[in-house]
Amino acid sequence: xxxxxxxxxxxxxxxxxxxxxxxxxxxxxxxxxxxxxxxxxxxxxxxxxxxxxxxxxxxxxxxxxxxxxxxxxxxxxxxxxxxxxxxxxxxxxxxxxxxxxxxxxxxxxxxxxxxxxxxxxxxxxxxxxxxxxxxxxxxxxxxxxxxxxxxxxxxxxxxxxxxxxxxxxxxxxxxxxxxxxxxxxxxxxxxxxxxxxxxxxxxxxxxxxxxxxxxxxxxxxxxxxxxxxxxxxxxxxxxxxxxxxxxxxxxxxxxxxxxxxxxxxxxxxxxxxxxxxxxxxxxxxxxxxxxxxxxxxxxxxxxxxxxxxxxx
Amino acid sequence: xxxxxxxxxxxxxxxxxxxxxxxxxxxxxxxxxxxxxxxxxxxxxxxxxxxxxxxxxxxxxxxxxxxxxxxxxxxxxxxxxxxxxxxxxxxxxxxxxxxxxxxxxxxxxxxxxxxxxxxxxxxxxxxxxxxxxxxxxxxxxxxxxxxxxxxxxxxxxxxxxxxxxxxxxxxxxxxxxxxxxxxxxxxxxxxxxxxxxxxxxxxxxxxxxxxxxxxxxxxxxxxxxxxxxxxxxxxxxxxxxxxxxxxxxxxxxxxxxxxxxxxxxxxxxxxxxxxxxxxxxxxxxxxxxxxxxxxxxxxxxxxxxxxxxxxxxxxxxxxxxxxxxxxxxxxxxxxxxxxxxxxxxxxxxxxxxxxxxxxxxxxxxxxxxxxxxxxxxxxxxxxxxxxxxxxxxxxxxxxxxxxxxxxxxxxxxxxxxxxxxxxxxxxxxxxxxxxxxxxxxxxxxxxxxxxxxxxxxxxxxxxxxxxxxxxxxxxxxxxxxxxxxxxxxxxxxxxxxxxxxxxxxxxxxxxxxxxxxxxxxxxxxxxxxxxxxxxxxxxxxxxxxxxxxxxxxxxxxxxxxxxxxxxxxxxxxxxxxxxxxxxxxxxxxxxxxx
Numbered sequence: 094x095x096x097x098x099x100x101x102x103x104x105x106x107x108x109x110x111x112x113x114x115x116x117x118x119x120x121x122x123x124x125x126x127x128x129x130x131x132x133x134x135x136x137x138x139x140x141x142x143x144x145x146x147x148x149x150x151x152x153x154x155x156x157x158x159x160x161x162x163x164x165x166x167x168x169x170x171x172x173x174x175x176x177x178x179x180x181x182x183x184x185x186x187x188x189x190x191x192x193x194x195x196x197x198x199x200x201x202x203x204x205x206x207x208x209x210x211x212x213x214x215x216x217x218x219x220x221x222x223x224x225x226x227x228x229x230x231x232x233x234x235x236x237x238x239x240x241x242x243x244x245x246x247x248x249x250x251x252x253x254x255x256x257x258x259x260x261x262x263x264x265x266x267x268x269x270x271x272x273x274x275x276x277x278x279x280x281x282x283x284x285x286x287x288x289x290x291x292x293x294x295x296x297x298x299x300x301x302x303x304x305x306x307x308x309x310x311x312x313x314x315x316x317x318x319x320x321x322x323x324x325x326x327x328x329x330x331x332x333x334x335x336x337x338x339x340x341x342x343x344x345x346x347x348x349x350x351x352x353x354x355x356x357x358x359x360x361x362x363x364x365x366x367x368x369x370x371x372x373x374x375x376x377x378x379x380x381x382x383x384x385x386x387x388x389x390x391x392x393x394x395x396x397x398x399x400x401x402x403x404x405x
Numbered sequence: 406x407x408x409x410x411x412x413x414x415x416x417x418x419x420x421x422x423x424x425x426x427x428x429x430x431x432x433x434x435x436x437x438x439x440x441x442x443x444x445x446x447x448x449x450x451x452x453x454x455x456x457x458x459x460x461x462x463x464x465x466x467x468x469x470x471x472x473x474x475x476x477x478x479x480x481x482x483x484x485x486x487x488x489x490x491x492x493x494x495x496x497x498x499x500x501x502x503x504x505x506x507x508x509x510x511x512x513x514x515x516x517x518x519x520x521x522x523x524x525x526x527x528x529x530x531x532x533x534x535x536x537x538x539x540x541x542x543x544x545x546x547x548x549x550x551x552x553x554x555x556x557x558x559x560x561x562x563x564x565x566x567x568x569x570x571x572x573x574x575x576x577x578x579x580x581x582x583x584x585x586x587x588x589x590x591x592x593x594x595x596x597x598x599x600x601x602x603x604x605x606x607x608x609x610x611x612x613x614x615x616x617x618x619x620x621x622x623x624x625x626x627x628x629x630x631x632x633x634x635x636x637x638x639x640x641x642x643x644x645x646x647x648x649x650x651x652x653x654x655x656x657x658x659x660x661x662x663x664x665x666x667x668x669x670x671x672x673x674x675x676x677x678x679x680x681x682x683x684x685x686x687x688x689x690x691x692x693x694x695x696x697x698x699x700x701x702x703x704x705x706x707x708x709x710x711x712x713x714x715x716x717x718x719x720x721x722x723x724x725x726x727x728x729x730x731x732x733x734x735x736x737x738x739x740x741x742x743x744x745x746x747x748x749x750x751x752x753x754x755x756x757x758x759x760x761x762x763x764x765x766x767x768x769x770x771x772x773x774x775x776x777x778x779x780x781x782x783x784x785x786x787x788x789x790x791x792x793x794x795x796x797x798x799x800x801x802x803x804x805x806x807x808x809x810x811x812x813x814x815x816x817x818x819x820x821x822x823x824x825x826x827x828x829x830x831x832x833x834x835x836x837x838x839x840x841x842x843x844x845x846x847x848x849x850x851x852x853x854x855x856x857x858x859x860x861x862x863x864x865x866x867x868x869x870x871x872x873x874x875x876x877x878x879x880x881x882x883x884x885x886x887x888x889x890x891x892x893x894x895x896x897x898x899x900x901x902x903x904x905x906x907x908x909x910x911x912x913x914x915x916x917x918x919x920x921x922x923x924x925x926x927x928x929x930x931x932x933x934x935x936x937x938x939x940x941x942x943x944x945x946x947x948x949x950x951x952x953x954x955x956x957x958x959x960x961x962x963x964x965x966x967x968x969x970x971x972x973x974x975x976x977x978x979x980x981x982x983x984x985x986x987x988x989x990x991x992x993x994x995x996x997x998x999x
Contacts, residue, residue: 129879133543257691
């Protein structure tokens with residue numbers, strides 16, 4: 094196991110290098126020159142040159158790349174070009190609101206989708222199964238933007254059940270007052286595809302020989318479902334969940350923007366709009382590393398859940 | 406036992422009722438003003454500020470030497486930190502500012518419990534900071550090459566990497582603790598406008614140095630408010646500055662519409678509102694719904710919501726019934742088409758090129774633009790200087806009006822014949838097209854459609870080039886943008902701020918049309934040496950006419966700003982220049998509005 098982990102970590106290095114090169118050259122090719130924005134509308138050529146010099150964008154490409162790699166190694170991405178706030182502080186302060194939204198959303202979505210998937214798998218072909226699948230398809234077909242616009246108008250403005258927007262510095266107030274509506278609207282989009290996917294996983298298991306054997310041995314349907322079927326179906330479910338984890342680092346841009354939540358998604362989009370390269374670099378590297386670690390974790394958990402799997 | 410219990414319950418009920426009443430009574434006495442901003446702040450060091458939202462907040466925290474009168478229209482400069490208006494001598498080259506005495510900075514640990522008074526050295530330090538290369542100030546242009554000896558200091562800093570704030574500058578002569586005489590390198594009657602910008606809010610050197618590298622997080626000024634809680638990019642509160650001087654609301658106006666407001670506010674101490682709660686709300690729908698729900702006290706109506714809010718130029722009846730008020734004013738800005746005079750296809754000053762450019766400009770349908778893009782919240786403007794800005798000419802008649810037929814006749818006459826597809830060719834038979842540069846917004850997509858339709862009417866091929874905004878600026882400055890609809894909002898309310906957009910030496914800076922005409926430049930330079938006067942207005946008319954004659958520019962529209970105000974807000978009057986006027990407002994605190 095230890096050897097496997099070491100090998101996988103070593104394999105991450107070339108992958109990360111590839112990501113670094115891709116981001117770096119993409120940004121340099123299409124990222125835009127932030128100096129023209131930072132300089133203001135009445136800047137002289139000299140002012141723009143001065144800003145480029147301070148940002149280091151007037152350096153040869155190989156030196157800029159070297160600085161980028163050094164930043165990754167030291168974990169210090171410097172300051173935002175637009176606001177002078179340190180990138181570390183930006184991630185530290187903006188990640189929490191995003192997690193307050195996304196973690197409950199992920200937990201509720203998984204529990205609801207798994208429970209409903211078990212229900213419709215047991216009742217497959219029935220009216221309930223078909224109705225839920227139709228509803229899921231309809232819900233998946235509607236964009237999150239529509240949910241947000243309608244939901245905000247209906248639940249917050251017309252009915253007044255929630256505030257239209259806002260965020261505070263109190264965790265309790267955020268969880269109980271500001272986060273419920275965005276979470277609810279996010280779930281409307283995310284439950285349906287998970288439900289359909291998990292239903293497929295569970296049906297794959299239900300049709301296996303070992304399930305028939307378990308039933309023939311006289312085990313209750315509950316025992317068959319929860320002990321045998323769910324344990325085996327948990328492997329792809331868990332993989333799907335782990336693959337979604339890096340997404341926590343990119344926040345939920347639309348929800349954050351419409352509900353005025355100071356999350357990381359909003360900050361990353363803002364950075365792209367402003368050509369704020371230090372934030373873009375940090376976000377890309379963090380997500381790449383998180384994705385690779387999630388992959389590794391998925392493989393290790395595979396081994397734990399299914400002893401037949403050999404890690405090589 | 407029962408009686409004991411009864412007494413205990415009664416007493417404890419009174420106790421808890423008292424606490425509840427106290428807790429609920431506190432907010433009732435606190436006047437809180439709620440508003441939203443459509444973009445995040447960028448930190449609160451005035452010298453680094455470039456965006457209006459940040460400037461609006463800084464306007465309340467810091468104070469510049471001058472400001473604009475709250476009610477006067479057209480806008481008028483008045484003293485703020487200065488005790489009186491500056492003495493201007495030596496043909497506008499020497500400005501003597503006298504500071505108010507006893508103005509104290511807001512409390513901060515840096516002052517170690519001392520009451521720190523503003524003095525003339527603070528003014529000199531504040532101005533010097535704009536030239537420090539490390540500060541990368543977007544508003545440096547307001548003092549760049551304008552103050553005697555200041556640029557020499559900046560040049561030295563570029564060489565040594567260190568800006569010497571202790572070095573004397575001949576142009577910043579400290580006459581006494583409360584007086585500073587500023588010597589300009591040339592005549593500049595607009596220098597007062599520079600000193601009224603929120604970016605020139607006076608700062609204390611020891612604060613900036615104590616928070617070195619993080620001054621944008623520690624704003625300490627002399628304004629009526631100081632920064633309270635701050636969740637970056639999300640929300641912030643401004644709270645009353647306890648050191649703010651005793652100042653009374655005393656504005657006057659001849660406008661009958663202002664009289665109720667004057668009656669309501671005169672004699673009240675500034676500021677009246679205890680706390681300003683600012684939320685960053687990027688989405689128009691969220692802000693609009695919040696306002697309707699009473700969560701916000703004022704709202705600048707986003708363009709796309711104008712049809713929901715207005716019937717013509719009136720507020721919709723359902724909003725009127727809620728007591729909501731509407732204020733409309735003309736933004737001190739213009740939208741204008743420019744054609745690059747150095748473009749290989751459209752550029753040049755030969756008769757056929759000028760005719761081609763004028764025909765293109767004649768084909769552009771401004772009314773359609775106003776209807777589709779601006780939802781009726783704009784109007785046709787012909788003069789390069791908008792309403793409310795010194796030098797504006799309301800009677801100016803443009804030579805270039807929407808007339809596709811005349812444009813077609815002109816092109817036919819000049820020999821731009823059509824090919825089999827109905828599109829025109831160059832006189833020599835080579836392809837002819839207009840490459841139009843836009844950004845990637847949805848509004849720009851609508852604009853492109855209108856542009857294509859307009860050019861199709863005169864048989865000229867339309868080619869679009871989509872760039873990110875920084876790249877558009879870069880291309881403009883390299884004279885690589887053939888044509889574009891651009892916009893300019895007043896940095897200060899004087900015509901010079903607009904006319905400089907076509908000044909030859911500003912090519913590769915703001916002169917995106919890359920127009921270089923010695924005749925035009927001479928007239929412009931003459932106008933620069935004059936104060937706001939009929940003589941200067943006459944020069945401006947000549948400049949505007951030349952731009953049309955040479956087919957360089959067509960001024961398209963000016964925009965209307967609509968502001969919704971809740972009925973409990975007192976003293977509100979929309980100001981065309983000041984980024985914020987919150988310290989002049991009050992809240993009718995009878996009842997909980999939020």
